[in-house]
Amino acid sequence: MNSAHPSQPESEPRSGHRHVLHGRAIGKTVDGPEGSLTILDGLEITVDAGEAVAIVGPSGSGKSTVLGILAGLDLPTSGEVELLGQGLGSLDEDQRARLRAGDVGFVFQNFQLLPGLSALENVMLPLELGGQDDAASRAREMLEEVGLGHRAGHQPLQLSGGEQQRVALARAFVSRPAILFADEPTGNLDTETGHRVIDLMLSLRASRGASLVLVTHDERLAARCDRRLLMQDGRLVERAAELAEAS
Ligand SMILES: Nc1ncnc2c1ncn2[C@@H]1O[C@H](COP(=O)(O)OP(=O)(O)OP(=O)(O)O)[C@@H](O)[C@H]1O
Ligand SMILES: [Mg+2]
Numbered sequence: 001m002n003s004a005h006p007s008q009p010e011s012e013p014r015s016g017h018r019h020v021l022h023g024r025a026i027g028k029t030v031d032g033p034e035g036s037l038t039i040l041d042g043l044e045i046t047v048d049a050g051e052a053v054a055i056v057g058p059s060g061s062g063k064s065t066v067l068g069i070l071a072g073l074d075l076p077t078s079g080e081v082e083l084l085g086q087g088l089g090s091l092d093e094d095q096r097a098r099l100r101a102g103d104v105g106f107v108f109q110n111f112q113l114l115p116g117l118s119a120l121e122n123v124m125l126p127l128e129l130g131g132q133d134d135a136a137s138r139a140r141e142m143l144e145e146v147g148l149g150h151r152a153g154h155q156p157l158q159l160s161g162g163e164q165q166r167v168a169l170a171r172a173f174v175s176r177p178a179i180l181f182a183d184e185p186t187g188n189l190d191t192e193t194g195h196r197v198i199d200l201m202l203s204l205r206a207s208r209g210a211s212l213v214l215v216t217h218d219e220r221l222a223a224r225c226d227r228r229l230l231m232q233d234g235r236l237v238e239r240a241a242e243l244a245e246a247s
Helices: 063-070 093-103 119-129 135-145 161-173 191-208 219-223 241-246
Strands: 019-032 035-048 052-056 078-083 104-107 179-183 211-215 227-232 235-239
Touching: 019 063, 019 211, 035 063, 035 211, 035 235, 052 063, 052 219, 063 078, 063 179, 063 211, 093 104, 104 161, 119 135, 119 161, 135 161, 161 179, 161 191, 179 191, 191 211, 191 219
Parallel strands: 052 211, 052 227, 104 179, 179 211
Antiparallel strands: 019 035, 019 078, 227 235
């Protein structure tokens, strides 16, 4: 079996590329109420197949902004993103949407589940967008994997915050993405549920060989990733594990 684990760099990663993500000289400037605001400035990032990377940093430092750009949900003002071997700048919106539907999972800071749909229907969505005909049975299995088989018929407002977070994770994993982006995946959870979600993400990563790029304030989660990157002055800098564990 091919495994894309970083301890076996010579093995062939599932995406066919050693680097699944490469961001070069990324800049992002927006027009804010006080004029032009530079959020990202000359940011570099490389993520290998099967690698788990944590992005940490203070509130407002640009973590959600960079995650959206790296996943192709938002465009940078300058610089280039290569995701799964494709330059995102050369794709139109439809092509980026198709790439995301097939190989990219995203867990939003505020979940973004569709309110009129049940948990099961929310998890089915990426499969249906990808034209899969066994969406219902695969979505049900995935919901069971996150411990929510008994809540499949509940709409988001009929679920607790931790349950919504797990539905969002199930939706992000169900299409077996080569890379998962997650923004504060344990941010709204109590300690015990947070631990369960961390275990779930890392075990899904291990069983599916997916790369993880996680934004987190949670030092336990950051410490369990292969690398930690600190957002500082619009760039990402490597941060030692001991530092992450000590703070
Ligand atoms: N569209 C926009 N227009 C103006 N300012 C924006 C826009 N989007 C983000 N910002 C500003 O850019 C900065 C970075 O925002 P971002 O959401 O990336 O921060 P973050 O690191 O994810 O913070 P948190 O940890 O609180 O989620 C913030 O100061 C925010 O106010
Ligand atoms: Mg954020």
